Amino acid sequence: MPPAIPAQQAAARHLTGLVRFNAAPQGLAEQWLLGCCGSRRWAERVAAHRPYPTLDALLAAADEAGYDLSKADLDEALARExxxxxxxxxxxxxxxxxxxxxxxxxxxxxxxxxxxxxxxxxxxxxxxxxxxxxxxxxxxxxxxxxxxxxxxxxxxxxxxxxxxxxx
Known part of the structure; x- marks a missing residue:
């Protein structure tokens, strides 16, 4: 079996992290997400749609939730930055x-x-x-x-x- 190349190693790390994220309790997943974007509604929405089959699917969901932020949600996220x-x-x-x-x-x-x-x-x-x-x-x-x-x-x-x- 040939040695893993860096892209394969990165994909394996993403998959392991994604499995952990998908398996985390709702509250823990939301806290994890709040470290990425400070909108509680965004974090709740992204966490609620688990499990994600790929990192790309998670990122697409995060983008979609980001486009749907209300003025108050955006204010909350910006206040945490x-x-x-x-x-x-x-x-x-x-x-x-x-x-x-x-x-x-x-x-x-x-x-x-x-x-x-x-x-x-x-x-x-x-x-x-x-x-x-x-x-x-x-x-x-x-x-x-x-x-x-x-x-x-x-x-x-x-x-x-x-x-x-x-x-």
């Missing part, structure tokens, strides 16, 4: 710039800045966050809610994937 802090080794000027940008964003929109950084190399993340804040500060409140909701869905997908793989 915290802005990412720069790496401690980031230059002081960069930490200051990020702190000021995050404060301006939160003052304008009333919630933490959310952005998915999947696929962005670690060395480029601070610049990506700063550029995202700068570009989104010009949004109208409702336009920004739409953007933030999409970023929250993307974050939930990546958190779910990591959570299932690491469970």
């Amino acid at each position: 915290t802005a990412a802090l720069p790496h401690p080794d980031a230059p002081p000027a960069a930490r200051t710039a990020l702190g000021a940008a995050l404060a301006a964003y939160e003052a304008s929109f009333g919630h933490a800045f959310v952005i998915s950084l999947d696929g962005v190399p670690a060395g480029e993340r601070l610049n990506q966050v700063l550029a995202g804040i700068r570009s989104r500060l010009g949004n109208e409140r409702e336009e920004e809610r739409v953007v933030a909701a999409e970023e929250l869905r993307r974050l939930a997908r990546s958190r779910l994937t990591r959570s299932v793989a690491g469970s």
Whole structure:
């Protein structure tokens, strides 16, 4: 039998994590999901539709539940988010710039800045966050809610994937 290749190993980890998620009691599954998206309704809905045959099926259900968030659900999820802090080794000027940008964003929109950084190399993340804040500060409140909701869905997908793989 040939040795497992990385893609097969990742698939095996996802399957093991998915089996655990599917078998978890409802309350535990919801708590697990709340770590991915802070909307209680979203977590209840995704947990209620178990078992999921594949990670892709779980992610599709998470997306669908994310698109159905009410204003109150989105507010709850955004209230549970915290802005990412720069790496401690980031230059002081960069930490200051990020702190000021995050404060301006939160003052304008009333919630933490959310952005998915999947696929962005670690060395480029601070610049990506700063550029995202700068570009989104010009949004109208409702336009920004739409953007933030999409970023929250993307974050939930990546958190779910990591959570299932690491469970």
